[in-house]
Amino acid sequence: xxxxxxxxxxxxxxxxxxxxxxxxxxxxxxxxxxxxxxxxxxxxxxxxxxxxxxxxxxxxxxxxxxxxxxxxxxxxxxxxxxxxxxxxxxxxxxxxxxxxxxxxxxxxxxxxxxxxxxxxxxxxxxxxxxxxxxxxxxxxxxxxxxxxxxxxxxxxxxxxxxxxxxxxxxxxxxxxxxxxxxxxxxxxxxxxxxxxxxxxxxxxxxxxxxxxxxxxxxxxxxxxxxxxxxxxxxxxxxxxxxxxxxxxxxxxxxxxxxxxxxxxxxxxxxxxxxxxxxxxxxxxxxxxxxxxxxxxxxxxxxxxxxxxxxxxxxxxxxxxxxxxxxxxxxxxxxxxxxxxxxxxxxxxxxxxxxxxxxxxxxxxxxxxxxxxxxxxxxxxxxxxxxxxxxxxxxxxxxxxxxxxxxxxxxxxxxxxxxxxxxxxxxxxxxxxxxxxxxxxxxxxxxxxxxxxxxxxxxxxxxxxxxxxxxxxxxxxxxxxxxxxxxxxxxxxxxxxxxxxxxxxxxxxxxxxxxxxxxxxxxxxxxxxxxxxxxxxxxxxxxxxxxxxxxxxxxxxxxxxxxxxxxxxxxxxxxxxxxxxxxxxxxxxxxxxxxxxxxxxxxxxxxxxxxxxxxxxxxxxxxxxxxxxxxxxxxxxxxxxxxxxxxxxxxxxxxxxxxxxxxxxxxxx
Amino acid sequence: xxxxxxxxxxxxxxxxxxxxxxxxxxxxxxxxxxxxxxxxxxxxxxxxxxxxxxxxxxxxxxxxxxxxxxxxxxxxxxxxxxxxxxxxxxxxxxxxxxxxxxxxxxxxxxxxxxxxxxxxxxxxxxxxxxxxxxxxxxxxxxxxxxxxxxxxxxxxxxxxxxxx
Numbered sequence: 001x002x003x004x005x006x007x008x009x010x011x012x013x014x015x016x017x018x019x020x021x022x023x024x025x026x027x028x029x030x031x032x033x034x035x036x037x038x039x040x041x042x043x044x045x046x047x048x049x050x051x052x053x054x055x056x057x058x059x060x061x062x063x064x065x066x067x068x069x070x071x072x073x074x075x076x077x078x079x080x081x082x083x084x085x086x087x088x089x090x091x092x093x094x095x096x097x098x099x100x101x102x103x104x105x106x107x108x109x110x111x112x113x114x115x116x117x118x119x120x121x122x123x124x125x126x127x128x129x130x131x132x133x134x135x136x137x138x139x140x141x142x143x144x145x146x147x148x149x150x151x152x153x154x155x156x157x158x159x160x161x162x163x164x165x166x167x168x169x170x171x172x173x174x175x176x177x178x179x180x181x182x183x184x185x186x187x188x189x190x191x192x193x194x195x196x197x198x199x200x201x202x203x204x205x206x207x208x209x210x211x212x213x214x215x216x217x218x219x220x221x222x223x224x225x226x227x228x229x230x231x232x233x234x235x236x237x238x239x240x241x242x243x244x245x246x247x248x249x250x251x252x253x254x255x256x257x258x259x260x261x262x263x264x265x266x267x268x269x270x271x272x273x274x275x276x277x278x279x280x281x282x283x284x285x286x287x288x289x290x291x292x293x294x295x296x297x298x299x300x301x302x303x304x305x306x307x308x309x310x311x312x313x314x315x316x317x318x319x320x321x322x323x324x325x326x327x328x329x330x331x332x333x334x335x336x337x338x339x340x341x342x343x344x345x346x347x348x349x350x351x352x353x354x355x356x357x358x359x360x361x362x363x364x365x366x367x368x369x370x371x372x373x374x375x376x377x378x379x380x381x382x383x384x385x386x387x388x389x390x391x392x393x394x395x396x397x398x399x400x401x402x403x404x405x406x407x408x409x410x411x412x413x414x415x416x417x418x419x420x421x422x423x424x425x426x427x428x429x430x431x432x433x434x435x436x437x438x439x440x441x442x443x444x445x446x447x448x449x450x451x452x453x454x455x456x457x458x459x460x461x462x463x464x465x466x467x468x469x470x471x472x473x474x475x476x477x478x479x480x481x482x483x484x485x486x487x488x489x490x491x492x493x494x495x496x497x498x499x500x501x502x503x504x505x506x507x508x509x510x511x512x513x514x515x516x517x518x519x520x521x522x523x524x525x526x527x528x529x530x531x532x533x534x535x536x537x538x539x540x541x542x543x544x545x546x547x548x549x550x551x552x553x554x555x556x557x558x559x560x561x562x563x564x565x566x567x568x569x570x571x572x573x574x575x576x577x578x579x580x581x582x583x584x585x586x587x588x589x590x591x592x593x594x595x596x597x598x599x600x601x602x603x604x605x606x607x608x609x610x611x612x613x614x615x616x617x618x619x620x621x622x623x624x625x626x627x628x629x630x631x632x633x634x635x636x637x638x639x640x641x642x643x644x645x646x647x648x649x650x651x652x653x654x655x656x657x658x659x660x661x662x663x664x665x666x667x668x
Numbered sequence: 669x670x671x672x673x674x675x676x677x678x679x680x681x682x683x684x685x686x687x688x689x690x691x692x693x694x695x696x697x698x699x700x701x702x703x704x705x706x707x708x709x710x711x712x713x714x715x716x717x718x719x720x721x722x723x724x725x726x727x728x729x730x731x732x733x734x735x736x737x738x739x740x741x742x743x744x745x746x747x748x749x750x751x752x753x754x755x756x757x758x759x760x761x762x763x764x765x766x767x768x769x770x771x772x773x774x775x776x777x778x779x780x781x782x783x784x785x786x787x788x789x790x791x792x793x794x795x796x797x798x799x800x801x802x803x804x805x806x807x808x809x810x811x812x813x814x815x816x817x818x819x820x821x822x823x824x825x826x827x828x829x830x831x832x
Contacts, residue, residue, distance in 0.1 A: 233761075343677055355682055359689045366693060367700070389704035391722055396700025400692045404685075528738055528757065580761075589761045608738065608758030617738055619758050 003068055006056025007147035013049035014137040016042045020130030024123035036119055039126030040111045047108035050101045057146050061088045067152035076158035076585050078556040086169040087159040093146035100136045102180040124191030143309045158585030167227030175220030179285040181213025186282035189275045193331045198271050203264035214254045215640030221247050222633035233591035233606045235621045240397040245368040246288035252361035253281040256354045263350050272332050283321040342422040349415035356408040363400040367392045413470020416503050431477055439466035457522035467511030471504045498646040505639025513632025519625035532615040540622040543567040552579040562607045562616050578607040600625045706746040717774055723781055724770045753781045762788035
């Protein structure tokens with residue numbers, strides 16, 4: 001019964017979405033306030049109905065209702081309750097429902113928190129959100145209905161064991177909050193183009209949403225990276241796989257959007273570019289969510305797909321991306337150009353940031369799509385109609401993305417120190433003298449004290465130090481400890497606007513992440529060994545001793561673990577139990593790596609095959625400072641949250657909105 | 669600087685960044701790309717030992733042999749041709765006989781493929797891209813029954829929202 005209720009709620013949500021696609025936009029065109037106001041009601045209604053629908057599916061999973069095909073395919077009665085629930089979105093249908101739920105939540109959020117937005121803009125934004133909701137609800141109802149019934153089998157087929165992990169509980173919702181969050185900035189961009197009005201106030205309304213989406217996306221990508229790191233047992237944190245690239249692309253353009261919106265808000269410049277970025281970012285989000293599902297791109301992480309869905313998805317992509325860009329081309333010229341600024345200025349630095357981020361995104365996009373294009377072109381040229389299949393590997397991305405990031409990272413500490421309109425590069429350079437000195441010192445120390453590793457690695461460490469200290473330089477300069485003394489300086493620091501802190505924090509996070517990346521990439525060591533019980537192997541300054549095999553079973557799997565002792569100078573400092581699991585329902589083995597933290601570094605141990613003579617194959621990595629990678633992203637996310645709490649950025653603040661609303665009323 | 673001068677300067681900066689990106693990409697395409705081949709295509713193309721190749725195929729039944737330490741050898745086939753492969757590392761979880769996998773490495777002059785990477789999909793029903801087409805075309809396709817059954821409810825070999 002609940003399942004039918006969920007299905008019906010989904011259909012009702014679709015009907016309401018159709019209404020929202022038409023009525024508010026019609027109202028805005030006619031200047032009819034009552035029609036425009038329907039958007040407030042329908043968006044909350046849609047959110048409610050999709051919420052009911054989602055809850056019904058979660059309930060079906062929690063109660064292991066195998067008469068629902070989707071539950072039967074992805075769940076098992078013996079699975080722990082947490083994984084029963086998180087399994088709801090561990091499959092295509094369920095994850096689509098979550099995706100649309102988040103879309104609806106954001107649409108409702110605009111209605112609830114956007115009361116102070118100009119009436120017309122709000123109605124058009126709601127209309128655009130209605131189009132998206134209707135399209136994706138239709139997609140779910142026609143091709144990915146999670147509520148299909150069958151004669152109930154006795155037992156479910158279980159969830160892919162790799163997905164039975166706490167990572168799955170958090171990572172997809174986070175990522176979706178990020179992807180879908182950019183739907184709001186997209187809707188604002190389309191609404192602005194429809195109305196033909198775009199000013200600094202628009203940027204002020206858009207920026208908090210972009211920031212919210214950005215920080216969820218950052219958290220989502222970071223979580224995904226950590227999950228892959230510990231769950232897949234390969235010890236890698238980034239693979240340049242198409243799926244990962246697909247999430248990195250909207251992150252890069254979203255980061256650019258955050259920075260260009262800043263210029264637009266403060267200086268009324270870069271308007272056309274900002275709108276284009278808002279459109280592109282969500283387009284890339286759609287690409288991220290769907291291109292991999294459509295079966296056009298294959299990756300190690302892709303799972304087989306249904307071609308009818310692929311076609312539908314490509315049609316949706318073409319409709320939204322193509323339509324938005326078409327509207328942009330039609331209307332962009334009517335938007336006024338903004339204020340003037342000198343090349344060396346805060347604006348100039350932000351423009352440079354945008355150029356580098358967009359170019360980097362473009363190279364990643366090219367590398368990701370190149371295999372598809374290559375196959376299409378070669379199959380068109382070949383007489384048999386068969387295309388050549390190629391894959392673009394990490395070396396391509398390291399060689400293109402890496403060098404493009406270097407100037408961006410070098411310039412990062414300079415930007416916040418430059419003044420708006422016209423900056424003083426020399427003055428800024430003087431203020432960064434100490435930071436530069438510290439970075440050079442770090443390079444020299446790294447050359448002197450770290451043995452081995454690539455010759456360029458110390459330069460990377462220097463760059464990270466430059467970033468970390470350089471990010472703090474603005475705070476330091478503003479506090480002016482040298483002149484004012486400690487107590488006044490501290491009070492000044494406390495009184496700084498939240499944006500100053502969050503800029504410094506976000507940039508600092510990048511520096512910390514870079515330090516982790518450089519350290520683990522340059523100085524990681526690994527060893528592969530086959531050990532009999534009692535034997536041990538050395539890695540870095542540690543020794544790993546194999547004490548025999550032990551069983552490691554769970555409710556829905558059987559397993560075997562290698563009981564290991566980790567010794568340092570002959571003294572046991574830790575124990576580890578990497579294991580192999582076997583999930584009978586799916587006939588699938590998994591590797592559970594053991595990760596032992598020593599400060600910010602990890603000793604990462606994967607167990608391979610157990611050989612006939614009772615010995616076991618182990619693969620051990622020493623990963624110096626690897627946790628800094630995720631620690632850095634946590635700092636970035638926290639900085640984002642802190643900035644979001646700034647009341648000047650709050651969307652519902654009446655003071656800011658009153659002025660444009662009046663102007664709007666006069667204009668009408 | 670006036671508006672025009674500033675605009676010219678920015679165009680210069682954009683041009684410089686873009687041409688750097690294009691140059692880097694062209695350079696990187698030389699080393700970052702590997703061709704994906706089936707065993708038949710590998711035999712036909714017989715690439716140089718220094719060229720990186722992705723070889724995909726089915727692990728042949730009864731071909732997996734373990735040697736000294738982690739050394740393992742097996743044969744990959746596509747129904748027509750088989751290629752012996754050697755690998756010296758821990759095999760992924762889903763590696764098994766009759767399973768479609770992807771290996772990366774190079775072809776030695778003696779006809780053995782030396783792999784440094786073996787990828788098996790997260791999914792037990794996975795077929796490497798192009799593999800299924802190829803098997804169907806050559807009349808070796810055996811998975812029809814299972815594929816049909818799973819296709820009924822929107823493909824069992826499932827697409828995940830999560831792709832660690």
